[in-house]
Amino acid sequence: xxxxxxxxxxxxxxxxxxxxxxxxxxxxxxxxxxxxxxxxxxxxxxxxxxxxxxxxxxxxxxxxxxxxxxxxxxxxxxxxxxxxxxxxxxxxxxxxxxxxxxxxxxxxxxxxxxxxxxxxxxxxxxxxxxxxxxxxxxxxxxxxxxxxxxxxxxxxxxxxxxxxxxxxxxxxxxxxxxxxxxxxxxxxxxxxxxxxxxxxxxxxxxxxxxxxxxxxxxxxxxxxxxxxxxxxxxxxxxxxxxxxxxxxxxxxxxxxxx
Ligand SMILES: NC(=O)c1ccc[n+]([C@@H]2O[C@H](COP(=O)([O-])OP(=O)(O)OC[C@H]3O[C@@H](n4cnc5c(N)ncnc54)[C@H](O)[C@@H]3O)[C@@H](O)[C@H]2O)c1
Numbered sequence: 001x002x003x004x005x006x007x008x009x010x011x012x013x014x015x016x017x018x019x020x021x022x023x024x025x026x027x028x029x030x031x032x033x034x035x036x037x038x039x040x041x042x043x044x045x046x047x048x049x050x051x052x053x054x055x056x057x058x059x060x061x062x063x064x065x066x067x068x069x070x071x072x073x074x075x076x077x078x079x080x081x082x083x084x085x086x087x088x089x090x091x092x093x094x095x096x097x098x099x100x101x102x103x104x105x106x107x108x109x110x111x112x113x114x115x116x117x118x119x120x121x122x123x124x125x126x127x128x129x130x131x132x133x134x135x136x137x138x139x140x141x142x143x144x145x146x147x148x149x150x151x152x153x154x155x156x157x158x159x160x161x162x163x164x165x166x167x168x169x170x171x172x173x174x175x176x177x178x179x180x181x182x183x184x185x186x187x188x189x190x191x192x193x194x195x196x197x198x199x200x201x202x203x204x205x206x207x208x209x210x211x212x213x214x215x216x217x218x219x220x221x222x223x224x225x226x227x228x229x230x231x232x233x234x235x236x237x238x239x240x241x242x243x244x245x246x247x248x249x250x251x252x253x254x255x256x257x258x
Pocket of ligand 1: 018038043092094144185186187193194
């Protein structure tokens with residue numbers, strides 16, 4: 001086990017599967033103790049069990065990031081077990097597509113509570129702890145859709161743009177307490193929603209080939225690619241990185257769609 005995050009603890013939302021699970025694994029492998037904060041108790045518990053089985057320190061806390069009460073409870077459970085909170089990773093979220101002329105206010109509220117408000121609420125309850133410690137790192141998982149988008153990605157892209165604004169404000173307003181905030185914007189990553197997209201295509205093999213070929217690297221990303229970046233950003237090696245966005249997309253956004 002690497003010692004880069006030794007004596008650090010991390011609270012990772014949506015870590016039962018996908019990118020969040022990849023992040024939790026990489027943080028644990030670098031020495032951090034991890035709370036898997038997840039709405040799904042089956043995947044959340046199994047992710048925590050798997051980390052413990054590998055000899056890492058981890059626990060599951062059932063948290064719906066749309067609920068402030070759940071977030072308070074999850075962070076309290078984290079502090080009770082690990083004694084502090086060094087790394088918050090706001091990862092939970094889901095891509096939802098609506099017609100802007102048809103979407104109801106309830107659908108809007110649901111989408112924003114999942115993809116934007118939840119991240120702020122986790123910050124709200126982590127910041128006092130980090131301020132007392134005079135150290136902390138908040139990593140917000142945004143998306144390439146935060147700065148550009150594709151047809152029919154409303155309002156997911158709106159929420160992810162908000163994540164960048166949240167990150168900048170956190171960096172400015174809490175830097176004097178030695179708290180850093182960084183947004184990580186992945187492109188295509190091999191997770192269940194992406195695999196579902198491929199499976200639902202008329203010709204899945206052709207769609208996989210099309211998407212791979214959009215990338216200069218001719219492949220989509222893996223959850224551990226994002227996890228490795230997050231582990232670096234959480235470490236002292238990244239101590240001068242704050243208030244910015246790091247894109248991890250295999251070069252897809254370097255390409256003009258000609
Ligand atoms: N996969 C990609 O290509 C991709 C690209 C860019 C950004 N992202 C972002 O990465 C993050 C993770 O995406 P993923 O692809 O791993 O998705 P995923 O659906 O595989 O995993 C999301 C996890 O979040 C959990 N979750 C959902 N709602 C929750 C809630 N209310 N409270 C707590 N947990 C909840 C789910 O149970 C699941 O374990 C999201 O924010 C997504 O927008 C993903």
